Amino acid sequence: MAESLAGEPAARESRQAWLALWSLLFGFFMMLVDSTIVSIATPTLMQAFEADVGEVVWVTSAYLLAYAVPLLITGRLGDRFGPKTIYLVGLTIFTLASVACGLAWSIEALIVARVVQGFGAALLTPQTMAIITRLFPPQRRGAAMGVWGATAGVATLAGPLLGGVLIDGLGWEWIFFVNAPVGVVGFIMVVRNVPALEKHAHRFDWLGVVLSAVGLFCIVFGIEEGQTYAWGHIWGPFSVWGLIITGVVVMVAFVVWQAAQKGEPLLPLQLFGDRNFAMANVSAAAMGAMITAMVFPLLLYVQNVRGLAPTQAALLTVPMALISGGLAPVVGRLIDKRDPRPIAVAGFVLLAAALVLHSALMRPGMPVLWLLVPYGLVGLAMGGIWGPLSVSATRNLPPHWAGAGSGVYNSTRQLGAVLGSASIAAVMQSRLAVNLTGAGAGAGDGHGAGVGRVPAVIAAPFTKAMSESMWFPVAAAVVGLVGALLMAPHRVAADGVGAPAGHSVAGRG
Incomplete structure (x- = not known):
């Protein structure tokens, strides 16, 4: 199936186009799972490597940083050498690095392997969105972007659950070893089902x-x-x-x-001449920060204060993943016919409210199952956010901007995740230092407070520190809301094809 689909509009909506999409999303899902799967292993890794919170958070931050930085150029590499080729190279690097992560003998070795893994993810990610942009016409792109958004949302939320099961059953190494067979299957699926697309020459x-x-x-x-x-x-x-x-x-x-x-700049500033592309990038960065940041305080609280095992802790995120994944395709079909902006705005309002409720429910004596309520609301909110954002960002991009636009959008989303990971580490350590001062010997600096079950004497201040840390993802959700509010309304014609009121980059060379 190496024939090009360029110039064949009918084929873009064919069974082959959808088969290609599902094949790409198989590896994409695995890669995104690894952006959050380590969060559930934080206490385990701290014990295994005798490391503190800051060192273990770097296992996630190093991955996200190595993932985010190259995205601006890896999107262009897909345009230049073909998105299928670059996807397969990235998947290969990611899979081999996953094995190296599982074999790591120290926290430093694990961080280095995660850097290589992040680079592989950076090669892979922009190609998925670029291929959607080139295979599906704008008026039918909503459903495809809905599936893409559902995959992104469910994968990042399913990471802790899968990680919990693997850690409890086989050990922390298997959160990385499991990628090997998945990577092989994903490689075969892409070779068989993804067509070769037209290449565009670029300078770097x-x-x-x-x-x-x-x-x-x-x-x-x-x-x-x-x-x-x-x-x-x-x-x-x-x-x-x-x-x-x-x-x-x-x-x-x-x-x-x-x-x-x-x-040809690495970051084509002309893209930001389209108001919806610019604002969708702001909101996507906020979402990246929110998702990364909200998981760490929750998992440290339920494992170190409430004594839940990794799998039990991860089960709290199940409603979020199920609701988000089930709703996203429905929203995707809806935004093919309606303005995506009001849906995104409503999603961010609900998201901020759910995170405030989450913070309020983090109390030492509060039944843990009450946390299912805010996480269900977060899933409902996210189901209405990812699809509208990705459609708004790409709807006006001409084919020759597909790789650049996809690279920029994914870069901002991952940049948000990197800053979210770094910021939540700083916020948690700061709140621990404040709340644990005088609560117990050696607890005042916040280091080591997350290793194992915390003593009863510091359970309340530790919980308060985690609850206060949740206000950072609340702030991120508010930033996302502002971006959604500033997007231009999308006028939808009777045939379902619409155009935004804002400026478009279409036609620019």
Whole structure:
């Protein structure tokens, strides 16, 4: 099935197009599961490697950082060499790195293997969205994006559940080893079912790659390690705040360089001339931060305070995954015929309210099953968010912008996840330091407080720290709401084909 589908509009909605989509999503699901699967293993990894919260959170942050930084260029690689080829290369790297993660002998070795795994994920991810954009016409893209959004939502939420089952049954290594057979099957499915698509020549902005990588690393490392160094000096005269400011300055230089480029910038700023693309990216970044951030306080609370096993803790997320996954395809079909903006706005309002309720229910004596209520509401909200955001971001993109647009959208979503992971680590350590001061010997700095079941004397302040940490994902949900409110309404014609009121990039070269 290597024949190109370029120039064959009828084939784009054919059975082959949907078969190609499902084949791509098989590996995509596995990769996204790994963005959150480690969160359930946090207490286990802390014990196995005798590490603190900050070190173990880096197992997730290193993966997300290595995932986010290359996305701007890996989308272009798909345009240049074919999305199918780059997808298969990424899947191969990801699968081999997963095996290396399971064989890691130290926390440092695990972090390095996660970096390689994240790079493989970066090669793979933009190709899924780019192929959807090129196989499905705009007026029929909603259903496909709904399935894509459901996969993204369910995978990131199913990670803790799958991780809990594997950790309890086989050990933490198997949260990585399980990727090997899945990767092999996914490789075969893509080779058989995904067609070769038209390639577009691109030049690559290597200076942009370096600037974005350095800037992001400085910001993320500074935020995540700030509490460790008491927001003081990291190495000699180099301070945490100096590192963060350096990262911000480098990122500003990156944007200026992109605007000044006369050739092909790594980040095509023209894309942001479309209001819906710009605002959908803001909301997607907020969602990435929210999903990553909300899991850590919950799992530390229910395992370390309430004594739940990893599988029991992960079961609390089941309503969220089921409702989100079941609702997303329905919303996808709906937004083919209706304006996606009101659905996204309602989703973010419900999401913020559910997270506030979640924080309120985190109390030492509160029945754990009450947490199923806010998590069910979060799933309902997310089912109405991912599809509308992805459709709004891509609806106006012409085919030659598919790879760039997909790379930017996925970059902002993953950048949000990276910052969310780094920020929640800093927030949790800060709240632990405040709430545990004087509560028990050695507890005041917040380090080691998450290893094993916490003593009864600090259960209440530990719980309060986790409850207060939940206000960070609430803030992220509010940012997402603002982005959705600022999207342009989408006018839908009688034939179901519509156009947004905002500016479009269609037709730009």
